[in-house]
Structure formats: C-alpha cells, structure tokens
Amino acid sequence: MAQFHLEMKVNGKAIALDIDPGLRLLDVLRDILHLTGTKEGCGEGECGACSVILDDELVDSCLILAPQAYGREVITIEGLALNGELDPYQQAFLEVGAVQCGYCTPGMILAARVLLNHKPKPSQQEIARAISGNLCRCTGYAKIVQGVEIAASIKETKEGVSRA
Amino acid sequence: MPEYSIIGKSVQRVDGPRKVSGQAQYAADLNIPGALCLKVLRSKVAHALVKEINVSEALKVPGVVQIFTHADIPGINSYGIIIKDQPALTNKVRFKGDAIALVAAQDEASAIIALSLIEVTLEELPPIYDVKAAMREDAPAIHDRGNSISAYRVKKGNVESALKQAEVIITGSYTTQRIEHCYIETEAGVAYMDNDLLVIKAGTQNPHYDRRDVARVLGLPMNKVRIIQTTTGGGFGGKLDISVQCFLGLAALKLGRPVKIAYDRHESFISTGKRHPFYIDYTTAADKEGKLSAVKVRIVGDTGAYASYGPATLLRAAVHATGPYEVPNVDIEASCVYTNNPFSGAMRGFGTPQMAFACESQMDLVAQAVNISPVEMRRRNIFQKGAVTATQQKLDASIGIGKTLEAAWEKALQVMPGLGDENI
Amino acid sequence: MPDLSEYYQPQSLTAALELLAKSNGKLIPLAGGTDIVPAMGKGELKANGLVDLSKLSEIRRISMDDSEIKIGSLTTFAQIETSPLIQAKASLLADAAAAVGSPQIRTTGTIGGNIANASPAADTVTALVTLDAQARLDSIKGSRRVLVSELLCGVGKTNIHPQEIITEITFKIPSTGSKTGFIKLGRRKALAIARMNLAIIVTLDNGKISFARVGLGAVGPNPRRYPVLENSLVGQSPSESLIDEFAIEAEREVTRVLGSRPSAIYKCEAVKGIARDLLKKMFSDSGQGVV
Numbered sequence: 036m037a038q039f040h041l042e043m044k045v046n047g048k049a050i051a052l053d054i055d056p057g058l059r060l061l062d063v064l065r066d067i068l069h070l071t072g073t074k075e076g077c078g079e080g081e082c083g084a085c086s087v088i089l090d091d092e093l094v095d096s097c098l099i100l101a102p103q104a105y106g107r108e109v110i111t112i113e114g115l116a117l118n119g120e121l122d123p124y125q126q127a128f129l130e131v132g133a134v135q136c137g138y139c140t141p142g143m144i145l146a147a148r149v150l151l152n153h154k155p156k157p158s159q160q161e162i163a164r165a166i167s168g169n170l171c172r173c174t175g176y177a178k179i180v181q182g183v184e185i186a187a188s189i190k191e192t193k194e195g196v197s198r199a
Numbered sequence: 200m201p202e203y204s205i206i207g208k209s210v211q212r213v214d215g216p217r218k219v220s221g222q223a224q225y226a227a228d229l230n231i232p233g234a235l236c237l238k239v240l241r242s243k244v245a246h247a248l249v250k251e252i253n254v255s256e257a258l259k260v261p262g263v264v265q266i267f268t269h270a271d272i273p274g275i276n277s278y279g280i281i282i283k284d285q286p287a288l289t290n291k292v293r294f295k296g297d298a299i300a301l302v303a304a305q306d307e308a309s310a311i312i313a314l315s316l317i318e319v320t321l322e323e324l325p326p327i328y329d330v331k332a333a334m335r336e337d338a339p340a341i342h343d344r345g346n347s348i349s350a351y352r353v354k355k356g357n358v359e360s361a362l363k364q365a366e367v368i369i370t371g372s373y374t375t376q377r378i379e380h381c382y383i384e385t386e387a388g389v390a391y392m393d394n395d396l397l398v399i400k401a402g403t404q405n406p407h408y409d410r411r412d413v414a415r416v417l418g419l420p421m422n423k424v425r426i427i428q429t430t431t432g433g434g435f436g437g438k439l440d441i442s443v444q445c446f447l448g449l450a451a452l453k454l455g456r457p458v459k460i461a462y463d464r465h466e467s468f469i470s471t472g473k474r475h476p477f478y479i480d481y482t483t484a485a486d487k488e489g490k491l492s493a494v495k496v497r498i499v500g501d502t503g504a505y506a507s508y509g510p511a512t513l514l515r516a517a518v519h520a521t522g523p524y525e526v527p528n529v530d531i532e533a534s535c536v537y538t539n540n541p542f543s544g545a546m547r548g549f550g551t552p553q554m555a556f557a558c559e560s561q562m563d564l565v566a567q568a569v570n571i572s573p574v575e576m577r578r579r580n581i582f583q584k585g586a587v588t589a590t591q592q593k594l595d596a597s598i599g600i601g602k603t604l605e606a607a608w609e610k611a612l613q614v615m616p617g618l619g620d621e622n623i
Numbered sequence: 624m625p626d627l628s629e630y631y632q633p634q635s636l637t638a639a640l641e642l643l644a645k646s647n648g649k650l651i652p653l654a655g656g657t658d659i660v661p662a663m664g665k666g667e668l669k670a671n672g673l674v675d676l677s678k679l680s681e682i683r684r685i686s687m688d689d690s691e692i693k694i695g696s697l698t699t700f701a702q703i704e705t706s707p708l709i710q711a712k713a714s715l716l717a718d719a720a721a722a723v724g725s726p727q728i729r730t731t732g733t734i735g736g737n738i739a740n741a742s743p744a745a746d747t748v749t750a751l752v753t754l755d756a757q758a759r760l761d762s763i764k765g766s767r768r769v770l771v772s773e774l775l776c777g778v779g780k781t782n783i784h785p786q787e788i789i790t791e792i793t794f795k796i797p798s799t800g801s802k803t804g805f806i807k808l809g810r811r812k813a814l815a816i817a818r819m820n821l822a823i824i825v826t827l828d829n830g831k832i833s834f835a836r837v838g839l840g841a842v843g844p845n846p847r848r849y850p851v852l853e854n855s856l857v858g859q860s861p862s863e864s865l866i867d868e869f870a871i872e873a874e875r876e877v878t879r880v881l882g883s884r885p886s887a888i889y890k891c892e893a894v895k896g897i898a899r900d901l902l903k904k905m906f907s908d909s910g911q912g913v914v
Contacts, residue, residue, distance in 0.1 A: 036626060036627070036628060037627050037628055037629050037630045037672070039630055039632075055624070055627070056627050056630035056673070057624045057625040057626060057627045057630075057663070058624065059624075059660060059664070062624070065228075069230065070221070071221070071224065071225075071227075071228035071230075072220070072221020072222065073221070074225070074227075074383070074384070074432070075227070075385075076383040076384070076385070076464070077464045078463055078464060078661060078664060079464075079661040079665075080657060080661065080724065080725070080727065080728055080814075081814055082383055083725065083727060084383050086727055089730075092701070092730040093726055093727050093730060094727050094730055094731050095657075095725075095727040095728065095731070097660075097661070098655075098656055098657045098660050098661060098727070098728070098731055099655075099656045099657075099660060099731060100653070100656060100660055100673075100675070102630060102632055102675055102677075103653075103656060103675060103677045105632060105677070105678070106678075111221065112219075112220065112221030113220070113221045113222075115220070115221075116220045121216065121219065121220065124219075125216075125219035125220060128219050129211055129212070129215045129216065129219055130211075132209065132212075134212060134215050134218050134219060135433075136382070136383070136384070136431065136432045136433040136434075137214070137215075137217075137218030137219075137223055137430065137432065138225065138382070138383040138384045138432030138433060139383050140218050140219055141221045144219060146726065149726075164726070164813075165726060167725055167726065167812065167813030167814070168724070168725025168726045168727040168728065168813060168814060169725075170383060171383070172380075172381060172382055172383055172433050172435065173433055307624075308624065308626075465665075
C-alpha cells in the first residue's frame with residue numbers, strides 16, 4: 036500500500052500527516068483529525084453534507100481524495116466559531132430556525148459563507164442556487180434561505196469585524 | 200390576540216448552538232478507541248430458506264474477530280413494533296436485504312473481505328412482489344401466520360342504497376409508490392458493556408421500544424439494557440424501527456468489547472422501512488350539486504417482508520379515507536399484506552398522504568362531472584361544526600378546516616398567476 | 624476505500640507523462656475526481672495506482688488567440704461558467720458548465736474529466752461537439768489533436784491511449800453575430816444527470832441562417848452533432864414556424880436513433896419541448912448568447 040505525505044492547512048492550522056492516499060478528504064477530516072462536524076450523507080456528491088471550503092471554494096469532501104488537498108487550505112464548520120463566539124452565519128441560522136435535525140447544517144452554513152464571500156447581498160434565487168448542492172430533508176429550505184439573508188445583513192453591520 | 204410571554208414567541212433550540220458549530224455528536228461521530236467495526240451480510244434474493252451458513256473461510260481473514268448468525272441469538276429472535284415478526288439475523292430470507300450474518304472485525308476493510316467469504320446455502324422460494332398475488336389463497340406464506348395481516352372496516356349508513364340513488368358516481372383506481380425517508384444521517388451506533396449493563400448509543404426515534412426489543416432478542420432483562428438516543432439526523436418515521444440496535448447489542452454482549460456500526464446510503468436504502476405503497480379502489484357518489492352522498496373504498500397496503508407499523512398505517516388509512524369531508528354513507532376496508540418487497544413502516548402522515556391523493560383526485564373528478572370548481576366542490580362538503588365523521592365522531596367543538604381552505608385559496612390566488620377563473 | 628499501491632502527484636506535465644509512459648497502463652490519471660473517487664469507493668472502478676494531476680496548474684487556464692479559444696483540460700466547470708471570455712464568445716459552453724451537477728461538483732470537476740469519463744449525458748461535451756472542439760492529447764511521444772466527437776466511442780469509452788492525457792480543448796470562436804445556446808432537461812433543477820441536453824449555434828446573414836450546428840446529448844451513446852437538424856435550419860429565417868418545424872424534425876431524429884428503447888416515448892416528446900424553449904430564447908431579440 037502506498038503512503039502519502041499530506042500537508043495542508045485546516046481551519047488555519049498547518050497539518051502534516053502520512054496517510055493512505057486512497058482516503059478521501061472526508062475520511063481524513065473525520066477519522067484522523069476528528070473534525071466530525073463534516074458529515075457523510077451519501078458518499079457520492081448528491082447531498083452536500085460533507086461540504087467544506089477548499090481555498091475559498093465549496094467542495095464535497097467525499098468526492099476528492101485527501102492528497103488532492105495538498106498545499107491547500109481547508110475550512111470546516113469547526114473553523115467558524117474559533118473564539119467561541121458564533122459567526123454571523125451560525126447566528127442567523129439559529130435565530131430564524133433554519134436548523135432542525137442539523138445534519139445538513141454544517142454544509143449549508145459553509146455554502147452560505149462561500150456565497151456571501153463572493154456576493155455580499157445575494158438575491159433569493161442566488162441563495163437557492165448556492166445551496167442547490169446541499170440537501171435538507173427537514174426544513175423545506177425556506178428558513179435556510181431566510182437564514183442566509185439574515186446572515187448577509189448581520190455581516191454587513193459587522194463589516195470589518197467578520198473574519199469572512 | 201393578547202400578548203403572552205411564551206405563546207407566540209420563537210424559542211431557540213436548546214441543541215441549536217451545538218448543531219451550528221459542528222459540535223453535536225451524531226451516532227457515527229462517536230469514537231470509542233478500539234471499537235470493533237460491524238458489517239452485515241444481506242441477502243441478494245427476496246425469498247429463500249437459509250440452509251447453511253459457512254463462516255470458516257471468512258473467520259480466517261486477519262482482523263476478523265467473530266461472525267454471528269441466527270444460531271447465535273441468545274433470546275427470542277424476533278422483534279417488531281406491533282408484530283414481533285422480524286428476526287435480527289434470519290434463517291428465512293423474506294426480502295432482498297434481509298440480514299443473514301454479522302461480522303465483527305478490527306477494521307472496515309477486513310470486515311468487507313469477510314462478508315465476501317461467507318458461504319450461504321439457500322433454498323430459493325418463489326418471491327411475491329405483488330400484493331394481490333400475496334392475498335391469493337394458494338399464495339406461498341411469507342410468514343407462518345399467512346400473508347394478510349389485518350383488515351380494518353369503517354362502515355356508516357347504507358352505501359349500496361346511496362349508490363343507487365346517486366346522480367353522479369365516479370370510480371377510480373389509484374396506486375402510490377414506495378418512498379424512502381432519506382434522512383440525511385444514515386443509521387449508525389456504538390455499544391459497549393458497562394459491567395453487566397449493555398449500553399447502546401444510536402440514532403433512533405424510539406429508544407424505549409428499542410430497549411424492549413433488544414432485551415427480548417438478547418434474552419436480557421430490561422434493566423440490563425440501556426439505549427441512549429444520540430443526536431439524530433432526521434427520522435420522519437423511518438427511525439422508529441430497529442435498524443442497528445440488535446446488531447450492536449449482540450456483538451457487544453457476546454464479545455465484551457465496544458463495537459460500532461454505520462450504514463452507508465446504499466445499505467440504508469436497502470435495509471430500512473419505506474412508505475407503504477397503496478392500491479386503492481375508490482368510488483364516490485354525489486348529487487348534481489356536488490354534495491357527497493357515499494364513498495366506497497378498498498385499500499391494500501404493501502407492508503413488504505415485515506409488518507413494522509403496517510397495521511397502524513392501514514388503520515389510519517381507513518379512518519382518513521374520506522378526507523376532511525362529510526360523507527353520510529361510508530364503506531371502507533383496508534388490508535395490510537406481506538410481500539417479499541422491502542418492509543414498509545411509518546412515514547410522515549402514516550397512510551394519510553396516500554389517501555389524500557385518492558380522495559382529493561376523486562373530489563376533482565366529481566367537481567368536473569357536476570361542473571363546479573374544485574374549490575367550490577370542497578366548500579360544499581368540508582367538515583362544519585356538527586358534522587359527523589366516517590367513524591361517527593360528532594365534531595361539535597371548533598372546526599378549523601373551512602377557514603384553512605379559504606386561507607389556502609386566498610394564498611394560492613396570490614402566488615399562482617392565472618388562477619382564479621374557477622373561483623365561482 | 625480503494626487499495627492503491629501507487630500514488631503520484633507530479634508537479635509538471637512532463638513528469639506526469641513520464642509516469643504514465645512507464646506504468647504500462649497500470650496508472651490512471653486523476654483530474655477532479657468527482658466521478659472516479661466514488662466509483663473507486665464502490666468498487667466499480669479498480670485502480671492499481673493514480674497519477675494525481677491536481678498540481679498541474681499549467682493546464683488549468685482559459686485563453687484566446689486570434690480566432691481560437693483554448694481551455695486547459697483541468698479547468699473546472701466553475702471557472703468555465705464564470706469566465707467572461709467564454710460567456711462572451713461561446714455562451715453555450717458557459718451555460719453547459721453551469722448546468723453540471725451542483726456548485727460543489729462544478730468547483731471540483733474538470734472539462735477534461737468530463738470528456739474522458741465519456742458519459743452519454745455529459746453536459747459540456749454536448750456543447751463541445753457542437754463547437755467542433757478538438758482535444759489535444761499529450762504523451763511523452765508527442766501530441767495529437769482529435770475532434771472531441773471522434774475521441775468518444777461509446778458509453779464510458781474513448782480512444783485515449785493509456786499513456787496519454789487530455790491537456791487542452793480548443794475550438795474556433797463562432798463568427799461574429801452568431802447566436803449560441805444550451806439547454807438541459809433534468810429531473811431536478813440541480814444535481815441531475817441530464818435526461819437530455821441540446822446545444823445550438825446559428826449564424827445569421829441578412830436575416831437568414833447561413834450556418835447551423837446542433838448537438839444532442841443523452842440520446843446516443845455519446846453526445847454528437849445531428850446534421851439533419853442543422854440542415855433543417857440552414858437557409859431559413861428565424862420564425863415561429865421554423866421553431867415548430869425544427870421541433871418536429873428533432874422528434875423524428877430522436878425517434879430514429881432511439882428506436883424501441885424504453886426511454887424513447889419520453890425523450891421523443893421531451894426533445895420538442897427543449898428544442899422549442901432553446902430556439903425561442905435564441906431567436907428573441909435579447910443580446911443573450913450573441914457572439
């Protein structure tokens with residue numbers, strides 16, 4: 036079995052590991068780094084529960100092998116409330132009731148973050164498109180879309196403070 | 200409306216902060232160092248007798264600790280919410296996906312290799328996928344008790360004479376499909392022994408029922424089994440049934456070591472309960488004003504290989520077959536039937552969505568026949584104060600459905616351009 | 624999890640080609656991974672080893688020279704979808720890239736991978752064959768250019784040699800004033816594999832169509848051009864009746880290709896709908912899709 040020396044940044048921290056190169060990024064995050072906020076829902080890119088941010092882009096961590104993240108920066112849900120204070124996305128989702136079972140929530144919040152990084156004031160259609168790779172079976176999405184809108188306004192008022 | 204301090208106010212979820220920060224631990228997130236990995240060997244055929252299970256080659260795989268079959272069940276090998284008809288590990292296959300053997304290994308890769316090396320000798324039986332075929336007298340029995348589990352009847356007034364006098368009679372046949380709940384979290388759990396206490400942590404909607412069935416299957420007193428519900432990533436009725444609980448309990452008890460299991464999406468689809476497919480024959484009688492005079496409904500629900508919540512689902516179907524409409528004469532029969540399909544159980548609405556599809560379609564067809572709008576058809580028949588339901592309950596307190604209908608119609612006019620011509 | 628005995632992450636194209644040349648067909652190139660990673664996980668694809676192309680930034684770019692657009696094979700769908708150059712000069716390809724999978728799949732999946740995977744429903748491939756795009760294939764022995772349509776030879780099959788990598792896709796920019804469009808029919812708005820997709824290019828001269836290209840995907844084993852449909856447009860003026868005639872012609876072609884396959888009943892009807900929707904949009908006066 037081959038070995039791969041993986042170096043990447045995860046939530047701002049440099050990581051160096053020797054891994055089996057057949058591991059998906061998801062496996063390394065969950066099983067080795069114990070960052071279990073990233074979920075597996077389908078293992079084939081249909082549900083988006085495993086979404087993470089890779090160099091400012093949203094990816095399904097079940098669809099890429101960990102070595103593909105070599106030299107890159109990964110942000111997981113655990114990387115958001117670093118100082119113990121919830122960030123605008125997390126606050127907004129809580130406030131509006133966009134969280135039910137919570138299993139899709141980390142992926143949804145990361146999708147929202149990527150969207151707002153590129154587009155601070157998105158329309159409802161743009162929000163719907165940005166979360167179109169993330170399935171939720173509880174909410175019917177209306178509250179999630181609302182949550183992203185609220186996050187956008189919280190972010191606006193906090194401009195400069197937000198890490199995003 | 201007066202202002203209240205609690206009523207009418209949004210309350211933040213207590214588990215919300217943990218969920219938005221990724222800290223909430225679902226079953227598959229639990230990490231017990233040294234826990235063995237469990238994998239289930241599932242049948243690829245739908246109906247068969249298990250003649251022999253040879254695990255000797257599989258046991259030789261490095262990393263494999265133990266392999267369990269029906270012969271290893273210490274208690275009574277059957278569980279189920281309403282009828283105890285589902286074995287934890289079976290000696291008779293009743294659907295594609297029935298559990299035959301359980302592998303405990305040090306890692307997932309060895310467990311998967313072991314699965315491929317277990318030799319199962321089957322005597323295949325003709326599978327029955329169709330409810331009507333399953334109901335025939337000469338159909339092979341999927342369970343000893345026969346294929347028809349239960350039938351429910353709701354009768355009121357005299358349907359035959361109402362049908363004779365009716366000005367409009369509409370008859371339709373409706374079928375609905377099997378549906379997977381598809382909660383985003385697949386089934387998972389861990390188990391370990393705390394001295395002589397078996398502790399199972401799993402994603403479930405039914406820890407108390409789980410406890411009863413696990414104790415029964417493992418031959419343990421109830422006070423030696425503890426089920427802890429982990430944060431659960433959706434259920435929608437699908438996590439009311441036992442999934443991983445007995446496997447976890449069996450392996451932890453027999454091996455005295457911590458164990459862990461997690462289904463992938465494929466296994467979750469194959470092995471867990473579904474929404475019941477319904478086969479509905481629906482006759483509606485009305486006068487020329489669209490006022491309902493009678494309905495005659497025959498419902499068959501395909502509960503698949505195991506009963507699960509099937510009997511209750513079909514009971515609900517019978518009770519709700521008339522929808523929210525007052526019908527003076529009612530003749531409803533609902534049957535719950537075994538087949539060799541995946542088993543069906545509880546899913547949001549519990550048999551009523553299927554009935555709504557048939558009932559509301561019939562309402563549209565009657566409206567068309569008497570030339571009134573679908574919304575007017577409903578106005579003329581909707582439950583009012585004092586109405587008597589199909590089950591003879593007099594609704595003499597408040598009835599909100601009429602208001603709901605008007606509010607829904609108003610909203611529909613707002614959001615659906617082009618609607619409104621029917622508003623007579 | 625795939626049991627890989629070898630894994631390489633070359634830093635240059637030359638190094639990647641050398642690895643493939645030496646491997647005797649044992650190594651598979653890994654681009655975005657969105658198709659082959661889950662396929663390996665399920666055991667549908669057995670790979671002895673992989674050559675991970677993710678560090679080859681030299682083939683992840685879009686450029687234009689004279690009348691030709693060049694897209695590095697590792698360019699992602701998201702890059703193509705948002706490229707001002709592609710949007711301006713070949714919007715059908717930007718639209719096709721935007722129709723792929725989900726945002727997550729578009730940031731990861733690559734155009735080269737879409738060709739190599741040879742799915743009958745590959746969205747960008749329908750646009751590429753309509754553009755008469757060529758793929759450049761490199762190996763240590765040299766390079767060759769092949770029409771994308773000729774590279775594909777069945778479901779999941781290509782003429783790519785085991786030592787070769789698709790490095791670039793090129794196509795001539797449709798002549799100024801042409802209109803291009805792409806439409807996808809999926810079961811859902813997102814995360815749907817195309818039930819059918821259709822790409823069209825038309826060039827107008829004095830109100831008459833002087834040049835037409837029509838590509839259909841998820842009808843045959845690979846997306847391809849349909850000359851009969853192209854000919855039905857050439858020489859005609861955009862009109863309601865032309866749209867209707869084209870839709871009927873499209874139905875006839877799809878019927879002919881699908882024969883008695885189970886999907887025929889649905890697709891023969893559905894192709895009329897997507898044909899009408901797309902042509903209507905292209906013939907409207909909006910500046911959308913104009914080169």
